[in-house]
Amino acid sequence: MCDHDAKVAFYDSRVRVARKAYRCLECGALIAPGVSHHYKVGAVYEGGSHRTRFWQAILCKRCERDWSILTDAEYREVRSDAECICYGDLRDRIEQAQEEDWLKEPADMEMYLRWFTPDPEEIGVDPRLLPGGIHPSEAWRLRELPF
DSSP, X not given: OOOSSOEEEEEEEEEEEOSSOEEOTTTOOEEOTTXXXXXXXXXXXXXXXXXXXXXXXXXXXXXXXXXXXXXXXXHHHHSSOOSOOOTTOHHHHHHHHHHTTOOOSHHHHHHHHHHHOOOGGGGTOOOOOBTTTBOGGGGGGGGGSOO
């Protein structure tokens, strides 16, 4: 959903309450009915033509907060607004910001660790299973349980 060279026709962002189950575009977490989420919608003009391409993104609260933290870090470094917010590329952009040493505030590092904490097996530690024998890396599946 990134259009570096495209001209924006319109953009809107709202907080909505889910009426059905959705998946967050960034982390894949389940957004259950009745839970608030961030809904982004927009359109861009493609090339020199008068064709318009529409897009939408549904983000959980955590991913919306992480986008905000990331764009604040980018603003501190380059002293201008974020060039482009490419919904669906949050993990890659956080990794790039870490490589370029933009993440200096405590909130920046917390965001980085949320996305890049290694699984226990990767660092040679036996994982502690969650109740029900669920591996910590699969904890998001707990959100899928029917209420």
